Amino acid sequence: MQTDIIERIAGIAAGSPLAEALKARAEIMKLSDASHDAVLRPKAPGGLSHAVRAALAARMAVWLGDDALAGHYRTLLVEAGRAGSDLAATVATPEAAPRDRRLAAIVRHADLLTREPRAATRDDIQALRAAGVEESDIVRLSELTAFVNYQARVIAGFRSLQGVL
């Protein structure tokens, strides 16, 4: 398992007041890293390969304005090998759009949930089904997107504390 992803990307210095406070929240940080692995590199990825997951996460991190987090996910994408290099061009940056209908629907939904979740409706789930996304993959996609949005906010919140405490 990768460890201390949030602390590393947020740049929390050892011995800082935040680092000391987080010693009381070690279980939360550990479960956050375990969640990262559960949505980025699950044992049973279903219809969302590890490469697609890394590419989507990199794209979300860009929407979320976090270069360091986007860099982390682009590294995971490179580690996914040749499958990753196509996705780096078609999925991993917000300017790109994949041609494949199913993948395009997946990207559209990840964008919606990242940028404007309040606008999501039953029709958006129907659009995924119509593009051939299985129900179990809709849940997997939602968990992945929701997790990256959680992680980016923990990082942004912790960064805002640096030099302030």
Added chain:
Amino acid sequence: MSEPVQNSPVHEFTAEPLQWVPYLTPVRLEEATPEQLDAMKVTPSNKKVSDYVLTLAHDPESLAVRSPLFNAIMYGRDGLSRAERELGAVGASIVNHCVYCASVHAAQFNRLTERTDVIERIFADGAAAELEEHQQVIFDFAVKLSETPPAVTHEDAAVLRDCGLSALEIADLVLSAAIFGWANRLMHTLGEPRRPPAKPAA
């Protein structure tokens, strides 16, 4: 067993109890795999599982870690008070317009603080609600953190510090608002809230 008649979806914020109805087909408990049962914490003595958990059981690996993470963030010892964590949750749920999450955590806040006026003001005025100073800085931080991209700055963190919040309390606020950046993106997008069916007259 016949299905109860469903009421129409609720789009306005309320602290009344709501029912959550999924857009997807939940996993059937009798067909669940051992991994799904484990992720749902189903045991011979605990077979009550909500439609929300049965829907998330389609991805047992993430459900198995998210449930303990959620509980640790919302119910962990020390640091930010239970009520103030609920206020962080409500702030996120307002931005993301998750009516179901807002109802559950507004009710928790009301129960813990034994007052309803704070939530009434938030439901009336949304992210612009004006509150007492301590609650205001907590609510405002949760709202800013919930935007995309997150909008919190060092100045926002300094406001919390100057209001007397400790490092652990601020970390807890970050975590409680952020975990609703996760929960809202499931509950608001995978289903919808409805008023529970009226109970038959006794």
